[in-house]
Each structure stands twice: as C-alpha cells, then as structure tokens.
Amino acid sequence: MTSFLQQLFNGLVSGSFYALLALGLAVIFGMLRVVNFAHGALYMLGAFGAVVLGDDAGLGFWWALLLVPAALAVAGMAMERLLVQRLTALDPLYNFLLTFGIALVCQDLLRMKYGSHSRPYDRAPFGGTVDLGLFDYPRYQVFVLAVSVVVCVAVWLLLTRTRIGTVVRASTERPELTRAFGIDTRRWVTPVFGFGVALAGLAGVLAAPMRAVNSDMGADLIITVFAVVVIGGLGSVFGSVVAGFAIGMIQALGNLYVPVLSQTSVYLLMAVVLLVRPAGLFGKEEHA
Amino acid sequence: MILALVHRLAGRPAWIRWGLLAAGLFLAAVLPWVLYPPVATDILCWGLFAVAFDLLLGHAGLLSFGHAAFWGGSAYVTGLIALHSGLPFYAAVLGGAVAAALLALPIGYLAVRRSGIYFAMITLAFAQMVYFVANQWSAVTGGENGLQGIPRTLPGADLSDAFTFYYAALPVVLLGLAAAHRIVRSPFGRVTAAIRDNPDRVRALGYSADRYKLTVFTASAFLSGLAGGLFAVNHGFASLQEVDWTTSGKVVVMTVLGGIGTLWGSLVGAAAIVRLEDWLSTAGFEQTDLVTGGVFIVVVLLFRQGLWGTATHLLRLRAPSAPPEEPEADAESPAHAGGGGGRGFTARAK
Numbered sequence: 001m002t003s004f005l006q007q008l009f010n011g012l013v014s015g016s017f018y019a020l021l022a023l024g025l026a027v028i029f030g031m032l033r034v035v036n037f038a039h040g041a042l043y044m045l046g047a048f049g050a051v052v053l054g055d056d057a058g059l060g061f062w063w064a065l066l067l068v069p070a071a072l073a074v075a076g077m078a079m080e081r082l083l084v085q086r087l088t089a090l091d092p093l094y095n096f097l098l099t100f101g102i103a104l105v106c107q108d109l110l111r112m113k114y115g116s117h118s119r120p121y122d123r124a125p126f127g128g129t130v131d132l133g134l135f136d137y138p139r140y141q142v143f144v145l146a147v148s149v150v151v152c153v154a155v156w157l158l159l160t161r162t163r164i165g166t167v168v169r170a171s172t173e174r175p176e177l178t179r180a181f182g183i184d185t186r187r188w189v190t191p192v193f194g195f196g197v198a199l200a201g202l203a204g205v206l207a208a209p210m211r212a213v214n215s216d217m218g219a220d221l222i223i224t225v226f227a228v229v230v231i232g233g234l235g236s237v238f239g240s241v242v243a244g245f246a247i248g249m250i251q252a253l254g255n256l257y258v259p260v261l262s263q264t265s266v267y268l269l270m271a272v273v274l275l276v277r278p279a280g281l282f283g284k285e286e287h288a
Numbered sequence: 289m290i291l292a293l294v295h296r297l298a299g300r301p302a303w304i305r306w307g308l309l310a311a312g313l314f315l316a317a318v319l320p321w322v323l324y325p326p327v328a329t330d331i332l333c334w335g336l337f338a339v340a341f342d343l344l345l346g347h348a349g350l351l352s353f354g355h356a357a358f359w360g361g362s363a364y365v366t367g368l369i370a371l372h373s374g375l376p377f378y379a380a381v382l383g384g385a386v387a388a389a390l391l392a393l394p395i396g397y398l399a400v401r402r403s404g405i406y407f408a409m410i411t412l413a414f415a416q417m418v419y420f421v422a423n424q425w426s427a428v429t430g431g432e433n434g435l436q437g438i439p440r441t442l443p444g445a446d447l448s449d450a451f452t453f454y455y456a457a458l459p460v461v462l463l464g465l466a467a468a469h470r471i472v473r474s475p476f477g478r479v480t481a482a483i484r485d486n487p488d489r490v491r492a493l494g495y496s497a498d499r500y501k502l503t504v505f506t507a508s509a510f511l512s513g514l515a516g517g518l519f520a521v522n523h524g525f526a527s528l529q530e531v532d533w534t535t536s537g538k539v540v541v542m543t544v545l546g547g548i549g550t551l552w553g554s555l556v557g558a559a560a561i562v563r564l565e566d567w568l569s570t571a572g573f574e575q576t577d578l579v580t581g582g583v584f585i586v587v588v589l590l591f592r593q594g595l596w597g598t599a600t601h602l603l604r605l606r607a608p609s610a611p612p613e614e615p616e617a618d619a620e621s622p623a624h625a626g627g628g629g630g631r632g633f634t635a636r637a638k
Contacts, residue, residue: 035405086589092405093351094588097544100353100537101584108578223416223533226409234406263424267417271398274410278401 006135007256008249013141015248016148017203021225022232022240023152024199029234030172031192033092034084037099039200040222041106042072046204047121047213048110054123061125061209069201076197080190088189103219110215117214124209144206151202152241159237168192227270233283243281316458325450326522327566331559332454332461333519338542338554339468340511345540346549347472348504349484350400353408353536354415355512357395358388360531361418362513363520367435368428370521376442381460381517388513389506391418396505400498403487412533419531434527438520450522457518464514465555471507472551480504512539534577541584546594553596560595 021039028036036042049068053059059067079102087094126143129136159165170178171185178185204218211217225244232243247266254265261268273281320328337359344350366384370377399410422429429435440447440456447453471477482490483497491497520526529535538561546557561583565576587594593601 035409083585083589090592093408094592096351096405096408097540097584098588100540101581101588104534104537104577104581104584108575108581112575112578219533223412227413230402230406230409230413260424263420264417267413270410270413271394274398274401 011249011252015245019244020203024196026240028196040218041103042200044218046201050208069198072201073194073198077194080193118212233280236282239282334558335555337515338558344508348480354411356535357415357418358509358512359516362388362516363526366517367526384517385513389510392509400501547597550596
C-alpha cells in the first residue's frame with residue numbers, strides 16, 4: 001500500500017511537468033490555433049538557462065526561477081512577432097512545421113555548444129526529505145508539485161475571474177464578435193504566446209535539479225505531452241491540466257505493476273481515448 | 289519523376305512528354321556514375337519515401353508526423369527476414385513493406401478519427417510508441433545496437449558492390465513510384481483529393497471518407513516500407529535512428545522542399561537533402577538536425593511552393609499560351625503559397 005501511494009505521488013510529480021507544458025500548449029493553441037512544437041525545446045532551454053545562470057553567473061535557483069521564464073517570455077514574444085505571425089493566416093499546419101524547425105535548430109545548437117551528455121545542476125534550493133505520514137518524500141519534489149498546482153490554479157483563476165482572462169477567452173472563442181465590441185484581439189496574441197512559453201521555461205527550471213539536463217530532454221517530453229493533450233482535448237485548458245496529472249499517475253502505476261508498459265502506457269491510453277471519445281475527454285468535437 | 293510533367297504537359301506534343309520521361313529514366317540510370325553509389329541508392333530510398341509521404345500529404349491532405357514508424361518498422365522487419373531466412377532481399381523488402389502496411393492499419397484507423405493538427409500529433413505519438421517498442425524489445429531488434437550485418441542476398445548475383453546494388457534496387461523504386469503515380473491518377477485518387485478539398489461534401493455524396501483516408505494511409509505506409517527496407521539493406525543495418533521522430537521530420541522537410549502535392553517534387557527535395565547532408569558530413573559538419581530545421585524554417589516562411597512548384601510556376605509564366613491546367617492536376621492547387629483563395633493544405637486557414 002505504501003509503495004502504491006508512493007508511486008502515485010511520483011506520478012503526481014511527473015504529472016506536474018506534463019500539466020505545466022500542456023497548460024502552455026493549450027493557452028497558445030486557444031489564442032492562435034497553433035500547436036507549438038518548439039514547446040519541448042523551450043522547456044529544455046529553461047533547464048539549460050538555470051544551469052548556465054548557475055555556472056556562469058553564480059546565480060542560484062531562485063534567481064533562475066525568476067529570470068529564466070521572463071527571458072523566455074521575451075524570446076517567445078519575439079518568435080511570435082517575427083516568425084509565427086507571418087503564417088497565422090494560413091493552415092495551422094504551417095506553424096506546426098515552422099515550430100518543428102525551430103525545435104530542431106534550438107536542440108542542435110545546444111548540442112553543438114554543450115555536447116549531448118547531461119549537465120549536472122546542484123543548486124537545488126533544499127534537499128532532504130519531508131515526512132508525508134506514510135512515507136518520506138524528497139522535499140524538492142513536493143515543492144515542484146506545489147508550484148505546479150499553484151500555477152495551474154492561478155492561470156485558471158486568471159482566465160475565469162479577471163477582465164484580462166475574459167478578454168482572452170472571448171478572443172479565443174469568438175474573435176469576430178470580440179472585435180465588433182471594439183476590443184483589439186490581436187493585441188493579446190503576442191503576450192499570450194509569450195506567457196505560454198514562459199510556462200515552458202518555468203517547467204524547465206523546475207526540472208533542472210531533478211532531471212538530466214541535456215539537449216534531448218525536451219523532445220522526449222513534448223511527444224508525451226502531445227499524447228496528453230490529445231487525451232485531454234487541446235481546446236480545453238482544464239482538460240489538458242487534469243489529463244497531465246492523471247497520466248503522470250497512470251504512468252507511475254504502470255511502472256509499478258506492468259514495467260514492460262512503462263514507456264508505452266500513455267500511447268495505449270491515447271488509443272483507447274481515440275476509440276471511445278475521439279475529441280478527447282474534455283474536448284469539443286470540431287473539424288480542425 | 290518525369291511522369292508528372294508528362295501529364296502536366298498533356299496537350300503538348302507527345303514527343304516532349306516522352307522525351308522528358310526518357311530524360312528522367314536516363315538520369316536514374318546514370319546516377320551512380322555521377323554520385324558515390326551508396327549515396328545514389330540513398331537518394332532512391334529517400335525519394336520513394338518522400339513520394340509515398342506526399343501521396344498522403346499532398347493528395348489526401350493528411351500531415352503524418354509519424355512516418356518513421358513505417359520506414360523504420362520495415363527496416364527492422366526487412367533486416368530480420370534477411371538475417372534469419374536467407375531469402376532474396378526482394379522478398380525481405382516486400383515482407384518489410386507488408387509489415388509496415390499492417391502496422392499502418394491500427395494507427396491509421398485511430399488517427400483518421402481526427403484531422404489537421406491532431407492527425408499530426410497522433411501519428412507522431414504512435415510513432416514514438418513504435419520507437420519505444422524497438423528500443424525495449426532488444427532481444428529482437430538489438431536495442432541500442434540495432435540490427436547489424438543485414439545481407440544483400442540475391443541468388444546468382446553478387447551485390448556486395450554498392451554500384452551493382454543500385455541497379456538491383458532501382459526496379460523496386462521505379463515500381464513504387466509508378467504505383468504512387470497510378471494511385472494519384474486513379475478514381476480512388478480523385479476521391480482522396482476531394483476529401484482533402486471538401487470532406488463534408490464528399491461525405492454528403494455517400495463516400496466513407498475515413499475508409500478512403502485509411503486506405504491511402506496504408507498505401508503510403510506500404511511504399512514507405514519499401515523504401516525503408518531498401519535503405520536497411522543498402523546500409524546493412526537497421527537502427528533506432530530509423531524510427532526516431534527526427535526521421536519523420538526529415539521526410540516532411542523533403543516533401544515540403546520539393547513542393548507539397550507535386551509528387552515528383554518530393555524526389556527533387558529528397559535528392560537535395562541527401563546531397564546536402566552528404567556534402568556537409570564530408571566537410572566535417574555533423575549537425576544534420578540544424579540543417580533540416582533551418583531548411584524547414586526557410587521553406588515554410590519564404591518558399592512554400594517548393595522547388596518543383598516554383599519551377600512549374602516559372603515555366604507557365606514563360607509560356608502563357610499553354611493550355612489551362614486540368615482541374616484535377618492537383619499539383620498546383622495546394623502550392624499557391626501565401627494565397628488565401630485556394631483549397632488544400634495551404635489555404636485551409638482557420
């Protein structure tokens with residue numbers, strides 16, 4: 001039983017990353033109808049950002065947690081303005097291809113500069129374990145889970161309870177109508193893209209102390225996250241986040257009971273969801 | 289590759305069409321004299337792969353991001369057959385292609401339930417699953433080491449020389465290309481093009497769009513499997529690289545560079561990328577993803593008609609008296625890059 005709960009908790013922690021990345025993807029997709037393939041590469045850049053800030057500037061984890069997402073938000077906005085925006089009038093698949101190209105370039109540039117082996121990051125803000133009643137758990141992992149939950153809830157509140165959120169949701173769902181009310185929907189596109197990218201960067205910084213930091217870390221993750229958003233329904237921010245946590249847990253339990261399926265369980269789950277509910281668990285049927 | 293021009297130029301004197309076809313075949317026949325023979329065979333393999341991919345993307349409007357599963361899956365099955373059975377390599381490649389088609393059935397069945405961007409993500413995810421299976425099932429696939437020492441068996445012939453092997457592989461590729469061409473020009477191909485352009489209307493006419501999509505998906509996987517199997521025999525090994533997601537991306541970039549929906553443009557795109565990578569690796573530059581990614585960005589932003597699309601566009605500008613394009617000579621319709629009016633891949637803006 002203890003190992004079951006412990007594994008469930010492991011799942012929640014890896015689900016934290018799925019949720020943060022899926023959240024960013026869903027927010028960007030909602031506003032621009034773009035699936036950002038570079039999201040994994042930006043997550044990887046976030047982790048490298050933390051490492052480089054630590055090694056070259058001597059700045060600790062908290063600085064990285066603040067500076068890296070902010071820097072990536074700026075980079076993301078520049079990317080949207082300079083590249084993505086040129087293609088938004090066309091089939092969204094073109095932007096998928098564009099961001100795929102950007103992902104490949106980022107990944108290979110990093111590999112050129114830092115090689116393909118993992119970089120150590122030993123500036124975790126706290127070590128040790130925390131007693132969770134039934135078992136001890138690494139303190140940092142608990143922190144990651146907490147941050148992820150707080151961020152997801154905060155974004156949810158931002159979208160549903162504030163005026164900015166209302167405007168963004170309105171421009172997502174009924175762009176023409178929103179414009180007819182005199183709201184400049186395009187003004188929100190770039191900041192929203194930057195925000196989604198910042199979430200990827202945040203996830204990357206959080207990953208640095210506990211995951212292997214190398215140029216491939218993003219690619220492996222983003223494909224799993226694609227399966228997550230197909231399961232959750234990409235149109236639904238709520239669904240993407242819930243699916244992120246749920247799949248983290250299912251994967252972890254799979255690790256425990258059917259180790260053979262540890263890497264493939266998420267794809268099998270996607271197959272089942274496609275059979276039963278092609279639009280995803282929380283998605284609306286649409287012809288994209 | 290000239291067959292398309294033949295049709296493009298339908299209505300022009302027959303000698304031009306046959307002349308162009310002859311020129312294409314001549315080029316295919318002399319390629320290993322001009323290039324390093326293994327590279328020439330690589331161009332054949334990637335060329336067939338890209339044409340098979342364009343069959344799906346350009347002529348059915350489905351962007352698969354998981355075609356490495358079929359190319360690489362067939363590479364493994366071909367390798368296993370060749371290693372363990374001693375059959376001629378033609379049989380091994382055919383077996384690999386059949387395996388790829390069988391693999392495409394469940395993947396396609398699930399993926400055609402969604403379209404557009406979802407189709408791309410779903411195929412990518414399933415291909416990643418194939419990758420993990422290949423990685424984990426090391427007793428059969430060799431895991432990280434891959435399958436090594438795949439023989440080029442052919443009774444009565446010595447194929448150890450890459451130059452000879454090119455000519456052994458060429459008929460397979462030509463048959464594959466002819467099949468792709470035949471599918472596009474067939475009534476079946478007309479229906480898939482119609483599904484690409486207006487799925488609702490095709491459904492209203494009583495066609496089962498999903499069944500057509502699944503069929504073309506499987507056909508594309510079969511041809512990709514032929515190419516992947518040949519590639520494995522050509523190199524004597526099948527590795528995880530063949531089922532990697534970057535391989536899926538590479539075939540996309542070849543087709544996009546050649547020109548989406550031009551079918552034969554994919555051959556040009558494949559040849560260009562293979563040559564470029566070969567040239568760069570000779571020069572000691574190993575960052576092939578950087579090149580692929582860079583080509584992606586440039587082509588998608590600035591050059592969406594691709595090489596072939598641009599060439600035919602220029603040809604038509606030079607000859608304003610040419611007869612108007614047959615409407616079903618689909619080659620151009622998706623390639624009017626930047627426009628907003630047409631249908632197909634480019635213009636289905638949301």
